[in-house]
Amino acid sequence: MTQLATFTLADHLFGVEVSRVQEVLRYQPSTKVYLASPAIGGLMNLRGQVVTSVDLRRRLELEPRSDGSEPMNVVVRVDGEVLSLLVDAIGDVVTVSDDLFESPPETLSAKERELIVGAYKLEDRLLLALDIDRAVDVT
Amino acid sequence: MDGLEGMDEIVQEFLVESHENLDQLDRDLVALEREPGSRDLLSSIFRTIHTIKGTSGFLALTRLESVTHVGENLLSRLRDGELSMTPATTDALLQMVDVVRLLLSKIESEGGEGDVDISVAVAAVEACLNAGNAPAPAPAPAPAEPAAVQAPAEEPVAEEAPAPKRRAAAKRTTTPRKRAAKKPAEAVAVAAEEPQAQGAEQAPAPVAEPAAAPAPAPAPAAAKPAPVEHAPEPNTEPQARRTAADSTIRVDVDQLELLMNLVGELVLTRNQIVQRANADHDMELLRMTQRLNLVTSELQEGVMKTRMQPIDHVWSKLPRVVRDLSSMLGKQVSLEMYGKETELDRTLLEAIKDPLTHIVRNSVDHGVETPERRRAAGKPETGLLRLRAFHEGGRVVVEIVDDGAGIDPVKIGSKAVEKGVVTAAQLAALSEREVLNLIFKPGFSTAEKVTNVSGRGVGMDVVRTNIEKIGGTVDLTSVPGQGSTFRLTIPLTLAIVPALTVECCGERYAVPQISLLEVVSIDARRGTTAIETVSGAPVYRLRGRLLPLVDLADVLGLDKSRRDEGNVNIAVLQSDGRPFGLILDRVLNSEEIVVKPLSSRLKGIGVYSGATILGDGTVALILDVQALAAGTMRSEAAERAAQLEAQSAAVAEVERLLVAQVAGDRRVAIPLDMVTRLEEFPSEKVQHVGAREVVEYRGEILPLVRLSRHLGGYDEGTGERLPMIVSSRGGRSVALVVDRILDIVEEGVHSRSDVDDIGLLGSALIQEKVVELLDVRQAILAADPRFPIDPLPELSGAQAGFADDAFSFEGML
Structure with missing residues (x-):
């Protein structure tokens, strides 16, 4: 059994291991980093700590967020560094049984398949398990 | 008491270090007894004793040196496997450690070794050494005879220098004494955990009565009184004042780092509160924030101080460098150092070590002349190299002044042209000072013949790069015939820096003030005409001189539609000893910012050196001035502008x-x-x-x-x-x-x-x-x-x- 914190991007449901998630936050104003990779969302002030955010929509090469909607933050720890993943909406923490796991479905885009470990077939929809380390590997 | 006041700093440091080492040593020795073959432990003990011996020799503490010397001999043989650990050796080593401890406390309290008797401990160690030489060493099959134990153990009391016969006797009784030895060893180990006073209490006992150390086990009751007897003397001392080991503690640098970060947070929060309080006009709140402001500043200073170390840490090895180098070159150089106590953040200290050494070597090698030449020039034969460190405007200035031949700008100039560092035309336009500073350019080496001293390819350009990396500057002035002066300007710390917050196209950035020369505000009506272009590169005439410009909006690709058309400001920055202007919309504030490191994901961009949190809580990036300048100068058009700028020293007007x-x-x-x-x-x-x-x-x-x-x-x-x-x-x-x-x-x-x-x-x-x-x-x-x-x-x-x-x-x- 694996516990995943879920969130949505476009109409996909993604999940990351609960143990990797430090916290989730509503939209935070952030400072744009010019010249950085487009997947870098910006820098935000998390209780005095400067946290770099990764815009998962851009990272997964999904269509940009429609104007007006503000991304939520899934704050994760990667190699001792705190990073934030910008997502559309935060979902529940779900417990999935490992026998529901299968390799990334072919229907996904190449980029999506590159950044997910695999998928869990839930009753009503597919839960894509994000490979955090790869997802934040933006330079 | 006077001993402490008058005590040399080196001795003080030696004491602190040795006390710590001895505690470790006690633990190691005890552990060693449990696993006698451990080479790691033996090596560790050997190193400790070796260090104490080395330093004591250096400080002319002869008793300490001779006692550690024999100890070291024994340890080296143990380490090399020539001897194996026996309880006797453990005893001897512990005894030695105790004597060392006693000597150290004597040095601390009286400023000298006093008349501490070391002969017994030395004899004990030597006995072990000789035992190793004897054909039949180690555990003699002597049966456990409690009576025999007591006898040899007590006999040495009567005779200060045990005869060989006695040693043989001691040897025979090693087996029963094995058990005996455990006890004192443990006792010492406990002492090591406990406050210094108790350790000191036990220390003198074995020395005064050599037998006491081995004795306790067979006669525990008898052992007790011994320390008590000697207690009064060392006991009153520590109460009178703190010992060296007590008055300082070693703190993990990470711990300091953490404190520093927290103080950084506090500074930010304070900034936010001050901002809010100023807007509120609440007098009570204002008063409180003023107090908060004060306390925070003091706290910040205090925490920063914990990371500060005197520059002497770096300087202390320079006399040797100068001495070796000057004798190698057949020169006479006397080194004078002023402001040794000037303090710098330890990371900065580390960073200036190599550049400083390089400059000093360079000054001895190229600056100071040979005695003959000096005599011919009517100077004293001994050259003078003077180091001066002092605080100036929140920075530390380090000057390296020699009274040598000085540097001939003409020579530098022709060398620079020859090396292709500048063109002849560029050179022609440079001022003397600019010409001198060409020696910091990559690919420049002034040594007429490449010596193995300073002319090693890595030259002054590395010095400048390293100094600029930590936000410092380096400058050279010289008077031919009279000498040269290198001047390093170094920030006090890297964690909190004074900076200018600026705005461009709606984005805010911080510019470290160390590279800021001035800000030029251009009248809006003149804004568009004041900035001219030369071959496509923007320039500004600043007091008759062409200043190459960099538009921040261009460099970062900012949204120019958000440009504040009413304002043009030029921050005149200095990189590589050369000014350039950064075009911005507005200068917002001058404040102290806490530098936060950038995520590794953003380091590759290059134009940002870090990030900071501004008073209103938003994150602003800190611009890397060196990178901005370098990135811009690289473009061809700007290269021309830079050239023009260099030549503008004379006329260069468009x-x-x-x-x-x-x-x-x-x-x-x-x-x-x-x-x-x-x-x-x-x-x-x-x-x-x-x-x-x-x-x-x-x-x-x-x-x-x-x-x-x-x-x-x-x-x-x-x-x-x-x-x-x-x-x-x-x-x-x-x-x-x-x-x-x-x-x-x-x-x-x-x-x-x-x-x-x-x-x-x-x-x-x-x-x-x-x-x-x-x-x-x-x-x-x-x-x-x-x-x-x-x-x-x-x-x-x-x-x-x-x-x-x-x-x-x-x-x-």
Whole structure:
């Protein structure tokens, strides 16, 4: 059994291991980093700590967020560094049984398949398990 | 008590270190007994003793040295496997440690070794050493005889120097004593965990009564009184004052780092509260924030101090460097150091170590002359190298001054050209100081012959790179024949830096103030015209000097539609010893910012050196001035602008010049705004009034100056028609006669200022030809002394450029 914190991007449901998630936050104003990779969302002030955010929509090469909607933050720890993943909406923490796991479905885009470990077939929809380390590997 | 006050800092440090080492040693020795074969433990113990021995020898503490010396011998043989650990050796080693401890406390309390008796401990260790040499070492099969234990153990008390026979006896009893030895060892281990006083209590016991250490086990009751007996003396001491080991503690650097970060947070929160309080007009709140402000500042200072170390840590090895180097080079150099106690953040200290050493080596190698040369130059044979460190405006300045031959700018210049560091034309335009600072350019090495001292390819450019990496600057001045001065300016700390917050296209950034020279605010109406372009690169005339510009919006690709059109500000920054301007919309504030490291994901971008949180809680990026400058200078157009800028030291105005030919093949340039008309007169119309030549011109008498003659050439202008440049002002006119009008050029002038020929301001490269810049003022006054040439408000040409330059140049550096 694996516990995943879920969130949505476009109409996909993604999940990351609960143990990797430090916290989730509503939209935070952030400072744009010019010249950085487009997947870098910006820098935000998390209780005095400067946290770099990764815009998962851009990272997964999904269509940009429609104007007006503000991304939520899934704050994760990667190699001792705190990073934030910008997502559309935060979902529940779900417990999935490992026998529901299968390799990334072919229907996904190449980029999506590159950044997910695999998928869990839930009753009503597919839960894509994000490979955090790869997802934040933006330079 | 006086002993402590008068105690040398080195001794003090030695004591602290040794006390710590001894505690470790006790633990190691005890552990060693449990696993006698452990090479790790043996090596660790050996190192400790070796260190104490080395330092004590250095400090001329002979007793300490000799006792540790024998200990070291024994340990080295144990370590090398020549001897194996036996309880006897453990005893001997512990005994030695106790003596060392006693000696140390004597040194601490009395400032000297006193009359501590070391012979017993030395004898015990030597016994073990000799035992190793004996054919039948180690556990003799002596049966456990409690009676026998006590006897040999007590006998040494009677005889200070045990005879060989006694040693043999001791050897025989090793087995039973094994058990015995465990006890004191443990006791010592416990002592090590506990406050110093208790450790000291036990220490003297074995020394005064050598038998006491081995004795306790068989006669525990007897052992007890021994320490008690000796307790009073050492016991009162620690109460009187803290020992060296107690008054300082070693703290993990990470712990300090954490504190520093927290203080950083506090500073930020304070900034936010202060901002809010100022807006609220609540007097009570304001008072409280002022107090908070004060306390925070003091706390920040205090925490920063914990990371500070005197520069002496780096300097202390320089006397040796200077001594070795000067004797190798056959020079005599005396090194003087002032401001040893000046403190710097330890990370910075580490960072300046190599650059500083390099400069000092360089000064000894290239700066100070040989005794013969010095004598010939009328100087004392011994050269003087003076290091000075002091605080100045929130930074630390380190000066390295030598009284050597100084550096000849001409030599540097020709070397730089030869090495391709600059072109001859670029060189011509550089000031002496700029020429000197060429030695910091990559690919430059002044050593006439490459010595194995300073001329190793990695040169002064590395020095500058390393200093600039930590936000510092390095500058060189020199007076030929009298010496050179290197001046390093280093920030106190990297964690909290004064910075300027700026805005450009709606984005806010922080610029560290260490690289900031000044801010130029341009009037909105002039905004668009004040910034000119030379070959596509923007430049600004700052006091007659061309400042290459970098538009922050261009560098970062900011959204120019959000540009604040009403404002243009130029932050004049310095990188690589050269100023450049950064175009911004607005300067917001000057504040202390806490530097936060950037995520590794963003480091590759290069133009940001970190991030910070501003007073309102938003994150702002800190601009990396060096990178901005480097990135911009790389572009070809900017390269030209930079070149122009370098040459602008003399004239380098983007201006329109009239170029004419005189005296055969000489070319002279005259600012076009001094030219009213160009005329030609038949040569026969020239008449003479006294010594002057005049022509009649529009009903006036127009005085002439033949430029060829004026400039000291022959007058070949004897053609039928004389081309003239007429300059009129205030109803008066003069005509400058030339051979031929050549061209009107509009571009930067590549000039040199040091040509001091008559009637000229200098010479310049225009369209790749050497053109002499006419001193128009002088020429005109030669023709008409009453020509209203002063004041020169509209004379924005070469002269104005010249007049301003010396000033603006000084102002910039």
